[in-house]
Amino acid sequence: MTRYYSQDHEWIEVDGSSGTVGITDYAQGQLGDITFVDLPAAGTALKKGDAPCVVDSVKAASDVYSPVSGTVTDVNQALEGEPELVNTDPEKSGWLFRLTLSDPAELAGLMDRAAYDHYIAGL
């Protein structure tokens, strides 16, 4: 399993052709208390850069962009009752959706942890 990061502060953990997507700890810190997560329907076809998901916080409503193309297979149902999981555990139990990658070559355009840390240090 390999984890990649985007400049829009999403992470994706890839296991074979399946990827799990969430937002980074840095992103949740910027958003503040999260009150609602609008998740996509399973079966939704996504292109890299589409915004299938909206995270509402006390400060703003923010789109979550899909870091790669693919088809949504599963969403994190726990967030319906406990959206604050995105605050407390953003890079693990606060994941947002899973998808089947349609073009794994897109991963090459994403960052690894070290590159992402360097990226946010410069923000």
Next chain:
Amino acid sequence: MRYLPLTAADRSEMLGVIGAASVDELFADVPASARLSGPIAGLPLHASEMAVERHMGALAGKNVSAGSVPFFLGAGAYRHHIPASVDHLIQRGEFLTAYTPYQPEIAQGTLQVLFEFQSQVARLFGTDIANASMYDGSTACWEAVAMAGRITKRGKAVLCRGLHPHYVSTITTMAKFTGDMIDYRAPKLDAAPDTAGVIAAIDAETSCVVVQYPDILGRIPDLAAIATAAHAHGALLIAVVTEPVALGLLEAPGHLGADIVVGEGQSIGVGLNFGGPYLGLFGCAEKFVRQMPGRLCGQTVDAAGKRGFVLTLSTREQHIRREKATSNICTNSGLCALAFSVHMTLLGGDGLHQLARLNHARARSAADRLSRIPGIRVLNDAYFNEFTVMLPSDAREVVRQLADRQVLGGVSLGRLYPDAPGLANGLLVTATETTTAEDIEALAVALEGVLS
């Protein structure tokens, strides 16, 4: 103090920046024939306040106003009695400037009014929730269609034939920009609405079915049957109420399966006002709240545990969500909503029920009297306070002749449907609690005179 902040130098500097030689050049795209070349002929440059008052009074005197003669107009705007206490209360200093709150939580009184208003609308419509109001019934109706598109991710709206043509027009105008397909045909002159036709038009692409209740001809559609059919296809039912007083007698649309209920609130507390400002009502099932347009006031507790009010779920709204907001409405009809709420509070549940019974009784008296006139037939087999009569000739001409006899006799279908000559003999007649037995007799006698 006059507010004229720009100097001639400011103006020429700005014109210089955008490369225009004169202010007139900015209007170059307006055809010369549509531009004024000088002062308006016959309009003096100056007049005293007294002279203007006298002149405007004379102009207004040419109108036949609703309160001055027997009056039977409806079709989406209704004349009802507004108790003097409504105007008194809404003009109190605490309320008069009430507008959509920009620093909301500071104005707890304004928020509480909105909260009470929402509670009343939700109870009236039989919906879980309602928003703090929209501009008017027709724009609320379009917003509901757009909302159904977001929820179902489909793009075809089926409008019942009995939907007010002005509402249809608002929807088709907006759909030009969103690309929604609109399935609509003008009504047929049957005693009951075309339920089977609406149901047959629903398919797997349909986002919503929009049904007016009572419909434009005053008939009462079978909402429950249409709701069942819509839901079987994964579509939503939007019920449209242009005369909310009817809900004092008719079952609330939300209880009959409507997913979204919208309407025009003018009937309760807001006068005819020459067509505006009016009051859009909007309620829906709670599960759709995130897709609902408009402002929403919620009740909560403060840090000390005391009841307080907030504007809630604002992340749906344009000032936060920008172009992805549920709607570009970022406001509400504050003063009209207040008038609605005050009048509704004065009426109470029993009062609304009694008012509705009175409206229906007056309409029955009118229908009975008119149907005794040779050549006239009442179309509806059911109605609330408004029904359609079929005349032996073009109703537009009859309405004009009635007006000459100082009776405002109704709304001709020819006026509502200028492109449907088959409907021309139809006349919509409305009676409310303001209609007296003498008014009804005056209409009947005038009609007999015009038709003889």
